[in-house]
Amino acid sequence: xxxxxIELQRLKRLDxxxxxLRGLPNGTESVAAHSFGVSVTAMLLADRxxxxxxxxxxxxxxxxxLLHDWAETRVGDMPRTxxxxxxxxxxxxxxxxxxxxxxxxxxxxGVYTNLYNDYERRESLEARLVKAADVLDLLIQVLAxxxxxxxxxxxxxxxAEKPEFNLEGAAEQIVLDLxxxxxxxxxxxxxxx
Numbered sequence: 001x002x003x004x005x006i007e008l009q010r011l012k013r014l015d016x017x018x019x020x021l022r023g024l025p026n027g028t029e030s031v032a033a034h035s036f037g038v039s040v041t042a043m044l045l046a047d048r049x050x051x052x053x054x055x056x057x058x059x060x061x062x063x064x065x066l067l068h069d070w071a072e073t074r075v076g077d078m079p080r081t082x083x084x085x086x087x088x089x090x091x092x093x094x095x096x097x098x099x100x101x102x103x104x105x106x107x108x109x110g111v112y113t114n115l116y117n118d119y120e121r122r123e124s125l126e127a128r129l130v131k132a133a134d135v136l137d138l139l140i141q142v143l144a145x146x147x148x149x150x151x152x153x154x155x156x157x158x159x160a161e162k163p164e165f166n167l168e169g170a171a172e173q174i175v176l177d178l179x180x181x182x183x184x185x186x187x188x189x190x191x192x193x
Contacts (some may be wrong), residue, residue, distance in 0.1 A: 004106050010073045011035065017077040022152055029141060031072050036139065039065040042133035045174060049129070051168040057126055064119050064130040067112060074098035092120065122166060132165040134173045139182050146189055157186070
């Protein structure tokens with residue numbers, strides 16, 4: 001277990017590449033900081049879903065949110081542009097292999113691998129909520145950076161134009177309500193945009 005925990009420490013220092021490529025300073029956001037944001041967002045979404053009568057496994061949500069980027073300890077935080085060059089299949093294969101290697105000594109029952117596969121395939125409501133939280137956390141981070149004066153981040157907002165969360169009913173509405181509030185906050189920041 002110790003070797004896995006030590007390896008996962010790298011996520012605390014691994015910068016999110018998208019910010020670096022846009023000229024923001026190193027340390028703008030680490031992968032671990034992003035995972036924290038995804039976890040908090042996913043927890044709040046799941047709690048709101050539960051309050052609205054949607055059955056959600058909160059433990060599963062939190063586990064998915066915590067491990068969804070573990071592969072990056074070995075393959076790095078590949079920006080969206082990397083997929084243009086490597087292809088999404090090669091990227092997914094590399095990340096799946098890295099994840100498998102990282103958890104091999106602590107995943108005797110396959111619990112972590114099953115969770116990772118669920119997240120990648122979006123098989124469960126919980127995986128789809130965590131993916132929505134992943135996107136929403138990105139947008140919240142962009143909003144925070146823009147509020148602090150960062151410019152040139154418009155391309156990150158493209159993900160909000162046609163979000164495909166594959167949710168339905170109350171869960172979909174809860175996610176869309178949060179997305180709408182993020183977009184409203186941005187429009188107040190940039191009233192002429």
